[in-house]
Amino acid sequence: MNPTDRKRLIILRHGKAAYPPVPDHERPLANRGNTEAPAAGRWLVEQGVYPDAIITSDAVRTRQTTTWVMNEFGDTAPTPYLDSRLYHASATDALAVINETEEQVRTLLVVGHMPWVQDLGMRLASVDSNEKAVIDMAERYPTLGMMVFEIPGEWASLDGRDADMTHFVVPR
Template sequence: MSKTLLVLRHAEAGHSFSDDDFSRTLTEHGQAQARKMGRWLRQSPCIPEVTLVSSAMRTRQTSIWIAHELGDQAPTAQLDDRMYLGSATQLCSVINETPETANTLLVIAHMPGVQELSMRLTSAESDEEAALDMAAQWPPGGLARFKVRKPWAKLDGRDAALTEFVTAEPGR
């Protein structure tokens, strides 16, 4: 049985007035993006069973708005400090710790880690158009959906089929 990995870049955040990147919050547009992605998830066949979230404010807020749209179906977000500006390797390590009972995993993190991780995981069986879109630009609220046919603990590189890349922006 295949699993689903959802890799989401947090929604649009404002600038920090105190040079504290960790505490940046979502803009009004970012809140709308997060709600839109939550509605997309609710209408998709891939409601997350586990949500892993960077502990930064903007990723936590993105998770809250998504959970609001998912309602009773939303899992409790698991915050992880290692995901804050985490590299592809760090993000993959966090994913590797996911219980095998979870069939759908949502990861909410930051650029460039989300893009680097997704490029690293993309296998030859991936949707070519989705891979090109994902590689070209990953806007806030962008989400990559992967089909994974191996245990979370063994996910490493070129071993997940990218099936879709969607964004919260119109026309994408």
């Protein structure tokens, strides 16, 4: 496959959340989350990575994280799609959402929650992945943890051990 045919998948865990007396779905980012979340967008911009599409859980903390990241992209930021299926998703559920991505999307950013973000990273990482990135992700996946994968085929065929993890970072 031609390297230019490869796609890029970015999976981002939301920023640090607050614990006010509200339902979990309505929990906002904590002050630290609001302060740190833009760093994820800045890291992507520094790497020259601009998503063509963004899918985010519809929970308040993921929506807020997405907004901070998008602010760093400026006018190049696509309108995010809120998907309620990502809120209480399993890795399999989250992958099914990703599998629905239209093929013209070359770079996809997905913003979600533990434990599925880490579980999905473990499922997707191929043997050709950056070993340090995979180990770091497997050992600890803090808020704002972000994985970057190169995808060699179609979104619909992405399943397991078929994506090369190139980075695991926690921009702060």
